Amino acid sequence: MYIDRLSLTDFRTYAQADVRLGPGVNVLVGPNGVGKTNIVEAIGCLSTLSSHRVSTDAPMVRFNQERAVVRARIVRGGQQSILELEIAPGRTNRARINRSAPMRAREILGIARTVLFAPEDLALVKGEPGGRRRFLDDLVVTLYPYLGQARADYEKVLRQRNALLRSGRRGWNEGHESTIDVWDQQLATAATALTAARLGVLRDLDPHVETAYGRLTDGGKPTEIVYISSLAGDVDAQRLSPDASGAGELASLSAPELYRRYLEALAGARQRDRERGTTTIGPHRDDVALILGGAPAKGFASHGESWSFALALRLGAFELMRQDDPSEAACPILILDDVFAELDARRRQRLGALVQQAEQVIITAAVGEDLPADLAGRTLRVSPGTVTDPQGERA
Numbered sequence: 001m002y003i004d005r006l007s008l009t010d011f012r013t014y015a016q017a018d019v020r021l022g023p024g025v026n027v028l029v030g031p032n033g034v035g036k037t038n039i040v041e042a043i044g045c046l047s048t049l050s051s052h053r054v055s056t057d058a059p060m061v062r063f064n065q066e067r068a069v070v071r072a073r074i075v076r077g078g079q080q081s082i083l084e085l086e087i088a089p090g091r092t093n094r095a096r097i098n099r100s101a102p103m104r105a106r107e108i109l110g111i112a113r114t115v116l117f118a119p120e121d122l123a124l125v126k127g128e129p130g131g132r133r134r135f136l137d138d139l140v141v142t143l144y145p146y147l148g149q150a151r152a153d154y155e156k157v158l159r160q161r162n163a164l165l166r167s168g169r170r171g172w173n174e175g176h177e178s179t180i181d182v183w184d185q186q187l188a189t190a191a192t193a194l195t196a197a198r199l200g201v202l203r204d205l206d207p208h209v210e211t212a213y214g215r216l217t218d219g220g221k222p223t224e225i226v227y228i229s230s231l232a233g234d235v236d237a238q239r240l241s242p243d244a245s246g247a248g249e250l251a252s253l254s255a256p257e258l259y260r261r262y263l264e265a266l267a268g269a270r271q272r273d274r275e276r277g278t279t280t281i282g283p284h285r286d287d288v289a290l291i292l293g294g295a296p297a298k299g300f301a302s303h304g305e306s307w308s309f310a311l312a313l314r315l316g317a318f319e320l321m322r323q324d325d326p327s328e329a330a331c332p333i334l335i336l337d338d339v340f341a342e343l344d345a346r347r348r349q350r351l352g353a354l355v356q357q358a359e360q361v362i363i364t365a366a367v368g369e370d371l372p373a374d375l376a377g378r379t380l381r382v383s384p385g386t387v388t389d390p391q392g393e394r395a
Ligand SMILES: Nc1ncnc2c1ncn2[C@@H]1O[C@H](COP(=O)(O)OP(=O)(O)OP(=O)(O)O)[C@@H](O)[C@H]1O
Pocket: 011, 012, 013, 014, 030, 031, 032, 033, 034, 035, 036, 037, 038, 039, 058, 059, 060, 061, 062, 063, 338, 364, 365, 366
């Protein structure tokens, strides 16, 4: 799939801009701060309904405006469709497909399939567990959209259980005890679905990440991704020695056994949870250990290695999505924001060769010379509030 026209209204720096893109490689070039990332952020948001760099919608709306609109014409296997997303902070975001009546934004989730790599992804390797969980859950929901419900259910029941635990700190009574039994069953149901899906996706992702890292780094160190589960004991201890994590055993459990393990663990942790006023067992406490050359990448890998590992995670996700539906119409759009400047000449070359597998690649770069010479494609010049197309016309 590819986007051939993108239109932005009051999105970040753009009052109104029309950007013409094409299949193959598209490079957005312009000085720092000119608005290149704003464009790829808009495409990512149309695909995932969230920004890769902010957790709320307000910063995406141009200063002093109330709403932003992102519209894209998407070509999938020769069929065109127009997707539109209205971002209105403080109100419900709305979407339209082919200029239909407005619908809930959720309805367009996943129609534009994208994989976006940005400098912020370094946090996947160096940062806190929340980013890794989000990466994994986003991939789970992309591959198995029906699990979006399990994820939403889990978050809802978790909030309710935590609210009950907090209220119980002022005096725990029989009402609390019977209500928490109900929440535990619901939590265990959603946790089972989510954990099984995460383990399955990790198992499938792992070899693709290893291959991508090897290709990027000329056969560099081996990588491994290990799931760390709060069901299998102290997550901090597992992070230090991921080999000893119980994830392998968890992956072999059937769903009813996993459910039983969650129920047992929640019951066993109830006293502690009551004291702390929060739930200490469940997928929201889990993590993913990224292992490079036998050692946890976090804390051990160099900056360049961490960067390449983060990139390999995204490229691995791209490959997994491609394998999941090998038709060209479903091939995700690959977006690389500011990547090449961070890599040495050889890794640039290798990345340049790797990305050409996508039907559409969108790359941002402050300096065109940072890109490998054989990365053939169209170049769009970005200047404040405007993107100039290859023919030199102002869009
Ligand atoms: N809501 C907004 N309204 C208006 N301008 C905004 C808004 N949000 C960000 N900006 C401006 O957008 C600019 C940053 O744009 P962007 O991140 O796309 O730059 P870039 O071209 O990718 O830069 P770099 O090469 O440094 O990464 C900043 O000047 C910032 O002030």
